[in-house]
Amino acid sequence: MxxxxxxxxxxxxxxxxxxxxxxxxxxxxxxxxxxxxxxxxxxxxxxxxxxxxxxxxxxxxxxxxxxxxxxxxxxxxxxxxxxxxxxxxxxxxxxxxxxxxxxxxxxxxxxxxxxxxxxxxxxxxxxxxxxxxxxxxxxxxxxxxxVDIHPAAKIGKGLMIDHAHSVVVGETAVVGDNVSMLHSVTLGGTGKQEEKRHPTIGNGVLIGAGAKVLGNITVGHCSRIAAGSVVLHDVPPMKTVAGVPAKIVGEAGCAQPALSMNHILLTED
Incomplete structure (x- = not known):
């Protein structure tokens, strides 16, 4: 042996x-x-x-x-x-x-x-x-x-949580492969119903520090959520959302934002 x-x-x-x-x-x-x-x-x-x-x-x-x-x-x-x-x-x-x-x-x-x-x-x-x-x-x-992740939540491979302080992932949340998130991220619900009530995060998504993604919504693959944003509605693939409540502010900026870890929001002058 x-x-x-x-x-x-x-x-x-x-x-x-x-x-x-x-x-x-x-x-x-x-x-x-x-x-x-x-x-x-x-x-x-x-x-x-x-x-x-x-x-x-x-x-x-x-x-x-x-x-x-x-x-x-x-x-x-x-x-x-x-x-x-x-x-x-x-x-x-x-x-x-x-x-x-x-x-x-x-x-x-x-x-x-x-x-x-x-x-x-x-x-x-x-x-x-x-x-x-x-x-x-x-x-x-x-x-x-x-870090508080419900054991029923479904999380794919290649997850990176940087700093990992005050991270919450709810019971019916689904997280895809190769996702990156920072501290104080919440994947939470908006009510007390027992059915699907937490977000579904697509592959390759980058979630900035302090972002809150709430409810039975879908964040499309390879999108970015800016730090401090509150996301209450679906996010299309390969977009960047920011704000409270979050709105689309541009493209994701690259093919794999979760891998590049680029949080910079480019705005036009």
Whole structure:
């Protein structure tokens, strides 16, 4: 078994790179050796380190880190898509966040990345019929990271949440692939009806800091929502909206705004 795991690790360039980054970090700052060994180097696979990190962050007097780790290990073993989504989110953060210089940073230090991976675990539990455990994970994510994502919300791969403070995503929200959002974003409802009451965000959308997208509306793919906007109506694909309430102010400015992270609004003189 040990040989098999070693072989699996040797053909995983992402995990190999993270391991080398950890060894380099220890060489530069030996006082951090225990943290990097415990969080990264003692693990054979990326998903092992991910489960360990989530458990360390979410443990409490009500649930031990080992119990959470066991839940995560079961989820990753039964649903490999969880691990693939975590890898896509990791690469997205590396590519889009200029403050991210190493692949190990989101896994070890970035609460946006960690909160999203904990949400993905809660979503798996929700789909598996373990609603109360899913709610527990949601509660701890909110308490620890200041991010409140309902476990029933559906979120695609390649999500990057920068800074990740006061982010709220409601129960019936749907978020596509390769979306980027900043802090204080709300994907909320406008009433207490039980049916679909939260937004659907298309692929490649960029949502600026403090934006509120409310109600059962659709934000088209590759569009931009300016910081501080309140969006109450559908947004066509590849447009930029801004204001309170938000209105179309121009084109998206590029083919993939979520990847470029360009928030500048160009206006004519």
């Amino acid at each position: 040990a040989k098999t795991r070693a072989n699996l690790r040797s053909i995983d360039p992402v995990w190999d790179r993270i391991g080398q980054e950890a060894r380099d970090a220890i060489a530069d700052a030996p006082s951090l050796g225990a943290m990097f060994h415990g969080g990264l180097l003692q693990h054979d696979r990326f998903e092992d380190a991910l489960g360990y990190r989530i458990a360390m962050k979410l443990e409490s007097t009500e649930m031990s880190a080992q119990t959470i780790r066991d839940v995560a290990d079961e989820a990753y073993a039964k649903d490999p898509d969880l691990v693939q989504a975590a890898r896509a989110d990791l690469v997205a953060t590396m590519d889009r966040d200029p403050a991210c210089h190493r692949l190990m940073q989101p896994l070890m230090f970035f609460k946006g990345y960690q909160a999203v991976q904990a949400y993905r675990l809660s979503h798996w539990l929700w789909q598996d019929g373990q609603a109360d455990l899913a709610y527990f994970v949601q509660m701890r994510v909110s308490e620890v990271f200041g």
